[in-house]
Amino acid sequence: MDEFMVMDIEIRTDDPSVLYAAVGNLDSPNKGIYKSEDAGDNWELLTTGLPPFTHDGRITLDMWDEDNDVIVAVIANAFSTVGLYKTTDGGDTWFEMDNKDVASYQGWYAEGALIKPDNQNQILLGGVELFKSTNGGDVFTQMTEYSGPDSELHPDIHDIVANPLDPNKVYILTDGGLFRSSNFGDTYFSCNDGYT
Numbered sequence: 402m403d404e405f406m407v408m409d410i411e412i413r414t415d416d417p418s419v420l421y422a423a424v425g426n427l428d429s430p431n432k433g434i435y436k437s438e439d440a441g442d443n444w445e446l447l448t449t450g451l452p453p454f455t456h457d458g459r460i461t462l463d464m465w466d467e468d469n470d471v472i473v474a475v476i477a478n479a480f481s482t483v484g485l486y487k488t489t490d491g492g493d494t495w496f497e498m499d500n501k502d503v504a505s506y507q508g509w510y511a512e513g514a515l516i517k518p519d520n521q522n523q524i525l526l527g528g529v530e531l532f533k534s535t536n537g538g539d540v541f542t543q544m545t546e547y548s549g550p551d552s553e554l555h556p557d558i559h560d561i562v563a564n565p566l567d568p569n570k571v572y573i574l575t576d577g578g579l580f581r582s583s584n585f586g587d588t589y590f591s592c593n594d595g596y597t
Contacts, residue, residue: 405429408459408512413469421472421492423460426509427479434460434474436492450495452476456483458508463524465516473498473516473538475526477508485526487538498538504528513561517585518568525571525586527558533586544586554580554589 409423418440425432432454435444446454451474458477465471470491476483482505485498503526504511513527524534524541531554532541547556555577564570573580578593 404431404435406459409462411462411464411472413464414466415469419469419491421462421464423462423474425454425456426459427457432456432460434462434492447492447495449493450488450497451486452484456508458483458504459510459512461512461514461526463514463516465521466518468521471516471521473514473524473526475503475512475514475528477504477512477528479509480504480506481508482528485538485541499534499541501526501532501541501543502528503532503541505530507557511557511559513558513573515561515563515571518563518565520568523585525561527561527573529556529558530554531558531561531573531586545589 404424406426406429407422407424411421413419420437422435434447437444456478458479461475472488474486482502486495488495505528507529511528515525517523522537526532531544533544534541545554555575557576560574562572569585571582580589582589
């Protein structure tokens with residue numbers, strides 16, 4: 402595969418020869434979620450349950466640590482969310498989760514997705530603001546709302562990473578720096594004055 406704007410890659414930990422690539426942003430061609438079962442030599446476009454790949458934003462992926470068949474995807478237009486999708490069979494079939502507009506006006510730029518390492522029912526998604534599900538993606542609740550420099554979490558999220566020693570601790574990378582949550586996204590504090 403020789404495609405432009407591969408925005409995200411996931412590699413199975415139980416079989417590193419299986420990879421998933423999220424392709425496309427703005428005016429790039431051949432958008433979609435692709436799967437390789439031979440370490441990247443050949444790729445298949447995944448389509449079952451997914452919308453037509455006519456979006457002009459990015460696709461963000463996250464794979465669950467305990468069962469790599471479980472993957473979530475945020476498909477965005479440049480200024481809105483197309484849909485939130487999930488697979489439980491390694492990408493053979495997908496179904497739509499809640500229809501929240503996670504990406505908002507940063508669908509071409511901001512991104513973040515994390516399935517809690519020890520609980521697939523808890524999912525964090527980020528675009529401009531942070532959203533959380535506690536029921537596997539059926540419902541996402543907006544957890545933040547930027548109201549100025551004193552807001553709990555700065556907007557425009559660029560990654561959400563779990564602490565490998567404590568799945569409740571997550572690090573959220575934003576336009577305003579690094580923030581941490583010790584309760585998987587319920588509350589946050591800035592780490593910009595010293596990473597802790």
